[in-house]
Amino acid sequence: MTRLSSYLLPTEKQPPADAEAVSHKLMVRAGLIRQMGAGMWTWLPAGWRVHQRAVQIIREEMNAIGGQEMLMPVLQPADVWRRTGRLDIDALFKLTDRKGSELVLAMTHEEAVTFHVAQLVRSYRDLPLILYHFQVKERDEPRPRAGVLRTREFIMKDSYTFDRDQAGLEERYELHVGAYDRIMRRTGLRFYRVQSDVGMMGGLGAHEYMAPCPAGEDQVALGSDYAANLEVAEHDPDVRKVGDAYLLGSEPLTIAPAIEVGNIFMLGTRSSEALGARYLDEHGQEWPIWMGSYGIGPARMAAAAVEQFADEHGICWPKSLAPFAVHLVAIGAESSPERAAAETLYETLRSGGVEVLYDDREAGPGEKFADAELLGCPVRLTVGRRSLESGEIEVQLRRGRRAGPALSLS
RNA sequence: CGGGGCGUGGCGCAGCCUGGUAGCGCGCACCGUUCGGGUCGGUGAGGUCCCGAGUUCGAAUCUCGGCGCCCCGACCA
Secondary structure (H helix, E strand, O other): EHHHHOOOOOOOOOOOOOOOOOOHHHHHHHHOEEEEEEEEEOOOOOHHHHHHHHHHHHHHHHOOOOOOOOOOOEEEEEHHHHHOOOOOOOEEEEOOOOOOOEEEEEOHHHHHHHHHHHHHHEHHHHEEEEEEEEEEEEEEOOEEEOOOEOOEEEEEEEEEEEEOOHHHHHHHHHHHHHHHHHHHHOOOHHHOEEEOOOOOHHOEEEEEEEEEEEOOOEEEEOOOEEEHHHHHOOOOOEEEEEEOEEEEOEEEEEEEEEEEEEEEEEEHHHHHHHHOOOOEEEOEEEEOOOOEEEEEEEEHHHHHHHHHHHHHHOOOOOOOOOOEEEEEEEEOOOOHHHHHHHHHHHHHHHHHHOOOOOOOOOHHHHHHHHHHHHHHHOOEEEOOOOOHOOEEEEEEEOHHEEEEEEEOOO
């Protein structure tokens, strides 16, 4: 049911007064998202379609490397967090139930998944495992910002790998590198895989997937054969700082803002030892399980796409993330022959399996074109009196607003 | 958490300084008009002026307290 006359797509001419980032302004203006509080956002129907498209791409690539989808709770007992030493993290929401039991809202799911694996995995025969889910994360961020770019609640695909040794972990890690590379390529985003700081969690190695864009919160250092989070580059002995510039050997590095869309992380055995996730090998000897954790955010993928491809008229979705493949604009008075032609075309496209948003509203052509360009579906089809006269449907490709090859109405 | 800013119909704003019971544009409803780039005209609906207390005959406006939101920074497992 995607007739615009009955679809909740609340477009606005003006951006929210306090919006700064392009994606914040445009996603609200295009009717994709709406704010409920600081860092709390609702995905409206068209926005949710974009989110779901990102989710589906991720799901397909995770399944392709042997990932098993499951679902773990957001509301969790505080105890496992105490055992991993993460209960005192400031960003962790804590609460008590009516009986006074301590609970947390999970900001990530290492504790939950390791808790289960500790119970369920006993033998080397049970390994390796790649487990993942799409689940809400709750983080008490000191400063949410930029629309959907940094929120207190968001959906993340997080996967966790379990191996008998470091070599196995490295294998699982490489599988994720492949999957994440494919995910990013399929989204059509410009991206870099950069070395990242292993941070307070320790760990053996990590990469971040960064999408360059002006609203990005991170900085990446880029050379012809080098890409790293700036924080990492600054501690790289091969990188020299000369004035404001960074040099790798003699090559100057470009510093660019970017959004962190995903990250992959070789955890090691820290969590598994804290929660008793061990297995027995062929000789009956007990070992800790080697873990990796891997996250990617569909919402950030969507926002990054808006940031990277928008123009002065609105969003220009990559095909893979667009809410609809086709935006069909009907021009002409309500019961005119051209409107009847548009109706027929809509039904034809729909029954042919094309995801089409049909603008059948009683509105003028200018308003319809403006909304179509704001929403940014890759292809716009226009049916009006001209179409009946020429026998052709006008095709506009959103990116660059180029005319596409006209289609015969018949 | 440090610094700055802002809360007035759905959205964007004016009014506040200098107190007298709320206005503009867009949007919305209805009638007519128009139909290839946000048409035009008419009529109309819609507001606890963020909340509470105080000052005053009278508070959107002044005072105090609180809450919320945004931006910069710090933070970001």
